[in-house]
Amino acid sequence: MLRLHDTATRTVRPLELRDPGQVSMYVCGPTVYDLPHLGHGRYALVFDVIRRFLLFCGLDVRYVSNVTDVDDNIITRAAAQGRTEAEVAFEFEIRWWEAMDALGVLRPTVAPHATEYVADMVTLVAELFDRGIAYETADGVYLNVEQVDGYGLLALQPLESLRIGARVEATDEKRSPFDFAVWKKAKPGEPSWDSPWGPGRPGWHTECVVMALDLLGEGFDLHGGGRDLAFPHHENERAQAVALEKGFASHWTHNGWVEVEGEKMSKSLGNFNSLTDLLERSDPRAYRLLVLRSHYRSPIEVTAETVADAEKGLERLDALARRFALDDLLARAPGGFVVLGRDAAQQANGAAVERFVAVMEDDLDTPGALAGIFELVTRAHVSADEGRDEEAAALASTVAVLCAALGLALRAETGEVDPASAGLAQARDEARAGRDFARADELRDELVARGWTVEDGPTGTVIRR
RNA sequence: GGCGGCGUGGCCGAGUGGUUUAGGCAGGGGCCUGCAAAGCCCCGUACGUCGGUUCGAUUCCGACCGCCGCCUCCA
Incomplete structure (x- = not known):
């Protein structure tokens, strides 16, 4: 069986399956407010390869990856561009799938959208509230992490040590600096849904819990994403599940960073950190x-x-x-x-x-x-x-x-050959047959100038792009 | 301040207590070829620094230096 590093235990250990022969995995997807960057591409590829390898080993894989289509970044972007949040999300989701297709990343079994799950999220928040673990403030509903067993598991350090370096906003009504919003009250003009706490939208960390539990069920096998998601995002997902006494991910796996020419990534390379751009060039x-x-x-x-x-x-x-x-x-x-x-x-x-x-x-x-x-x-x-x-x-x-x-496609084809180039290749074969090598070399140069790579095969000149 | 990771031959990048190498790219030599290309063969004797453990360390331990990241939205 596949052994993978598990962030929660800091060990490499076998991926244990809840249901024999069937893998359930959840990978945090993009927030669609901009073009995908290289880091998105890396996590998508890493978990695509994990999925493909499990398939290769004969297992069924249910792969759920969400699309966050409501969030602060989208709201900001929409305001800046004078468009609606839905327009922004729609555009960049399209760009996302274009990039994924170009990379050869398999489409998720299910790709749920946050906006489809708001009602379920309200239910979850209400339950947290009823249990006394979440509380209301002027701007939202927060979960009190001090009431969650083992908070800090994925941060790889105890709650106390997290506190030392934490930046706490002075005006914060939060009971603990690491308490996080499970519901955000809407400001005028922001997209909103009704809730017992007034109009608002769910906190980012809530959607993945709700969708993972709905689409994969309790105790699913693997939860993954980029290293930076371990804390606080995954930590907070887990905190909600623990608070609700629900079994969550059995295994947590995170991939490493992408670095671009040291620190000045986008400066010296223009848009090189855009995945879309890399795929084009x-x-x-x-x-x-x-x-x-x-x-x-x-x-x-x-x-x-x-x-x-x-x-x-x-x-x-x-x-x-x-x-x-x-x-x-x-x-x-x-x-x-x-x-x-x-x-x-x-x-x-x-x-x-x-x-x-x-x-x-x-x-x-x-x-x-x-x-x-x-x-x-x-x-x-x-x-x-x-x-x-x-x-x-x-x-x-x-x-x-x-x-x-591994999802790596092989190319045996040589590219479409236009009649003129084919003619040059044929002429070259004729020249070679007549041992007129000067002419043959001339023709090769001409083909090269047209952008072809020229090789002599057993059957004569082969050109390819 | 707390926590974590990394430092391998020209470059990228694995790995291991010693005897036999990762692998790729680039470079050098050779074979093949009309010449090339592709392909094949051979080559470089690397493991941040200083100590320690050991018969023996790049691999274990410690210190140090350097780089990076997390603790805040982030893949």
């Missing part, structure tokens, strides 16, 4: 490879260099795909899901698959998994060079299967 698969190349809990550096480096790694995989005419298994699979599970893959090259599974099960060691895949690439070429075609084909197809398990 590089092969979208490169970001997946870049993310997979380091451990999910380590910080990663995203620079023009590391992205270019990843693109070259991709080229090596694609070259194998071309040589062996490997199918892009993801393109053929319905919904981009892994089609070949572990059992089927076993037939390709059992030892390699077992090694892959072993390293992946060890806290998602994707760098190790990639190392194994690249070794298979070399072995496939060697086998083919030495004429062991069957073995070579098996090795190459193993590469395809394992790449698919």
Whole structure:
């Protein structure tokens, strides 16, 4: 079984399933008030890979990831742009899914919206209120964290030590500095819903509790997100569940940061920290490879260099795909899901698959998994060079299967060739046949000038983009 | 102030108490090729500093230096 780091216990331990054969996971989704950034892309990729690996291992996965479509940031953005909150949320949610699709991130099984759950959230807040754990202030309803057992579990430090450095606003009516809003009273012009405390909107930390419990049930298996969500967001989700005496996530997993050229990320690189922008200016698969190349809990550096480096790694995989005419298994699979599970893959090259599974099960060691895949690439070429075609084909197809398990698409196609370029390629073959190499080289230069990469294959000139 | 993480060869990035290497990219040499490209083979003898434990540490312990993050909305 997959062993993953669990933030609550600070250990790597097996993911224990509530229902055998069935994984229930909740990953905190975006607040849709702006374009997704690189950090969004990383968490989405990390948990996509966890999901795909579990699928590869033959498990059913119910993957719930929310969209926060009401929140302070959206309100601020809408006001600044003279639009409604709904318009802002709608626009950026579209941009979000565009980016996810480009990254090859599987759509969640369910992607609930906060605004669809307001009534349930009011019910939850009322219950917290009735239990005396939440209290009303001038601007909302707060949960008193001092009444929650084990508060500070995910912050990885006791409540007392949190207090020392806490910044407490002087005007705060809060009973404890870490008390958080479960309901925010609306100011004039803000979107609002009715509640026993007057018109308002739910606090951010409330939506995930309600939606996770509704869509996955108590005691679901895995809750994930970026490292920064551990505290206070996940801590506060958990606090509400504990206050209500409901079983919540069994396992908490958080991924590390994205760093962009040190501290001056956006300054020197323009919009480079926008995921949308990165996806436009590089092969979208490169970001997946870049993310997979380091451990999910380590910080990663995203620079023009590391992205270019990843693109070259991709080229090596694609070259194998071309040589062996490997199918892009993801393109053929319905919904981009892994089609070949572990059992089927076993037939390709059992030892390699077992090694892959072993390293992946060890806290998602994707760098190790990639190392194994690249070794298979070399072995496939060697086998083919030495004429062991069957073995070579098996090795190459193993590469395809394992790449698919990681969500990495392989490209064997060479791109659409226009008639003029095809003509040049043919002319070059004719020149070469007549041993007019000067002419052949001229034609190659011309093709290169048109943006093609030119290779001589067994059947003549092959051009590709 | 409290807490946590990191520091590996030109770059990215794993890993381990010693004997055999991660892997990728770049670079050098060779094979193949009309020349290239792709591919294959070979090469660099790395582990922040100072101590300690040990027969032996990059890997364990301690101190120190440096970098980063969290404690506040944040993936």
